[in-house]
Amino acid sequence: MRSYFKASVAALGLVAAMTTGASADGHALSGDLVIFSDMSNPAPRAVMEGMVERFGEMHPDLNIELTIIDREAYKTQIRNFLTANTPDVANWYAANRMRPYVDAGLFEDISDVWADEELAGLASTKGAMTLDGKQWGVPYTYYQWGVYYRKDIYEELGLNEPATFDEMKSNCQAILDSGRKCYTIGTKFLWTAGGWFDYLNMRTNGYDFHSELMAGKHKWDSDEVRATFANWRELLDMGAFVDNHTSYSWQESLPFIVSGDAAAILKGNFAVPPLREAGLDDSKLDFYQFPSINADVELAEDAPTDTFHIPSGAANKDNAKAFLKFVVSAENQTMINAGDALGQLPVNANSSVDDDKFLKEGFEMLSSNSPGGVAQFFDRDAPAEMAKVGMEGLQEFMVKPDNLDKILARLDKAASRIYK
Amino acid sequence: MFPTPIEKSSPAAQLGYKILLPASLIVWLLPLIAVAVFSIKPDSDFTSGNYWGFPSSFEGLTNYGLVFGSDMPRYMLNSVLITVPTVIGCIILSSMTGFALGVYKFKANIWVFFMFVAGNFVPFQILMVPVRDLTLDLGLYNTIPGLVLFHIAFQTGFCTLFMRNFIRALPFELIEAARVEGISEVRIFWYVIMPLMKPALAALAVLIFTFIWNDYFWAVVLTQGVESQPVTAGITSFNAQFRAAYHLMSAGSIVAALPPVAMFFLMQKHFIAGLTLGAVK
């Protein structure tokens, strides 16, 4: 969506609060700034539009053009617009997911931005933005994954947050006996199944094995991976997941938990705003860390980092860099990640985590209870092509667990081509 | 006439026919009726599970208001800006090619004609990568002219087939007579043939309008933003914004589908004449 932001009365209050951020950029910018964003869900959309508005207030002579593209469609379009019709700033994801564009020379090396002392607070995420010893973008948010569950249903059935896989299964059985499904999921766009695999595999085989598998250093048809699928199969055989999940996007799978037909969802914290919007307040919605399966491996978490990049073909790189600095500034980070905005975690150590139950719990979990490591996500840790084939296999497994041999063979075949 | 006119059959059969007709129409249009009903329902009907019941309140104005307050009008405008020039371009090019192939006898005639016909039937996918590259090289990627140029070129195949067959059926004596009078070929085209082609031009215009308006594949391949995407591609962005908001998605779909539908009902005669050219000898 293209919007030209002009002064608006509502924005003035925010500007007053942001003046310190503005002065950090030194001088007012002029010219153009073209931004392509994938923040198309309602809450992120409002955040993106708000950021552009505030940045525009700081630089009244700057003509900002914002295009918001559907998040799923964006993934297929990014290659296109990085080569033609290039914007100055574009959203993307950290780690391996940005490698194809780095390798193709489509992202600008912005190590000089990172050299700025203002970015010292971002040290913890620097690794995820670094490939070949250089930085290729800045993060703007990250978020924990875990199980969001209906507290009221757990209370009604007398269940506690599970700490082990056995407890998880016995809870699930109780939920099933009450006529509900344990987990809702929508696998139409495949990646949601990747979350389940990440957790089951990290809990079964540990973070190191998982990340090596994603990097193509292990066979899919191995005892370790088979053990992961065997655990998953136990849940599938119980009937733990909602029916017909292949027909739904994740958004379309939310009504099941809202209506109480399903008791929980494994998801990133971005699921909280729409669930709250749909009427699940904190007395009904709660969070727990995915329980331990193999006691011998340390807990590890998925915490994907979302990012901004400057395409190498950008026309207004200086303006773009100023915008990136604005995005990661401590004040802005606090503001956009607050519970009433993105509802996620700030990447700047000098920002404060909003006083929100889920954010506090997630921040706590990631900083002190994830000794094994922190993964990005299935489709960000594996190369894009492998992720596609892999997630298709995971979706097929969820529907046809008996096809496991075929699926694993297919993944190994694809892997031998992709990781060559 | 076949089948036997119904008025010649028994009263019972006549009555049966009169019931069957509307009933089968309703079944036939059921999916569409459902969407129309969706589009005037309030949000709350969906959360409360009242998908198919009577709308608990009439929210048509709210829903359609939201559609028109979004990017949809811009997408519609893009569609118009893509469709109209394409129609004009196709008609100009193909009345010329149709004239050349329909009037003149020369050796290569049938092969040129077959080239147009065959090209008209190729799968889009074989053109996709080269056409995208070409459009990028011309600097027309993600622009309306980029899409228009391709559409004109591709539709020329079908339009030539159409025009040539139409001109073939015109009385050739007219042209002969004009030539005897010493009228130049260009003037024959303009003053003799063109006036006779009016019905064909109208039919073609309506048909191409519908084809191009409904194009999705090339819209996805050659454009990507709200500044150039037609409504078929825009509706997917609209839907992404309102995912699972069925009332709004329905209203958006109806708005997107409306122009060709209106065109069809207004220009029905031409439309059907265009589609069925060749269906009878």
Added chain:
Amino acid sequence: MADTAFTSSSANQQSWMKRNKLIITPWMFLLPGILFFAVYVIIPIFQSFYYSTLDWDGLGAAEYVGMANYAELWDDDAFYVSLRNNFIWLFLYLLAIPGGLTIALLLNQKVFGIRLYKSLFFFPFVISQVVVGLVFTWFYDPTFGLLNIILGWVGLGPINVLGDEAYVTYGIIAAGLWPQTAYCMILYLTGLNAVDPEQIEAGRLDGAKRLKMLWYVVIPQLKPATFIAFVVTIIGALRSFDLISIMTNGGPFGESRVLSFYMFEVALSEYGFRMGYGAAIAVVLFLIMLVFIASFLRSMYKEEKGR
């Protein structure tokens, strides 16, 4: 072409032009059309053949790999799934022809309001496939879709049409048949108008009734309509892309892909950008289509010669 005509001196040209005006004029009229068509359609076909021998991501340097893309296709399960679905599409899509004829026969009456009925039956054809896809996605929805409600009345279902690999292709084809049947219907309605009443009468006198009459007298006369219906339906079947893209995105686990969709996915999605491999898929699709194009042109050629 006629370029040589313009190289001679202008005086000569004048008389040369005059003498040869019946040769030059058609080429002058054809030139813009041929130029456009060549640049955007004919040349790209050959380019695609060439691209299919490359390993190329659309950006960097392309590497010539000979037949390697085709060799990979030969061993690609997703390719065979797509190919299989293409053939299912081809066969089932032809149901639009008898379907269209049936509706045309139903509507070929002269009762009050029949014109409106004809228009409304034809209506689905005018709607874009994107909207048809959306409409049918909701129709099939496993939770609230009308289809499952109706199945429920007769004690069947619920079935998850678009999420089950056994049904998904058929479900999409059914959605595609809706407008396609309307198209065939209109072709047959026009054809029925032109059926010779005398032959019908003659048939009646011979005692031919209903189906016999239809089969032996009417259908032969509808041959031109059937021919066109056949052509447009085959082409429609092989072009199926919009519906798949809208309704399932190729899923579940790639089971509803057809070649045209797979090609797009390989060449232009985030996971792809393998232009060479995509071009190879497109070439296969083109060759399948070529069989039909060739037979279509052959029958046209015969007809032209017959004039």
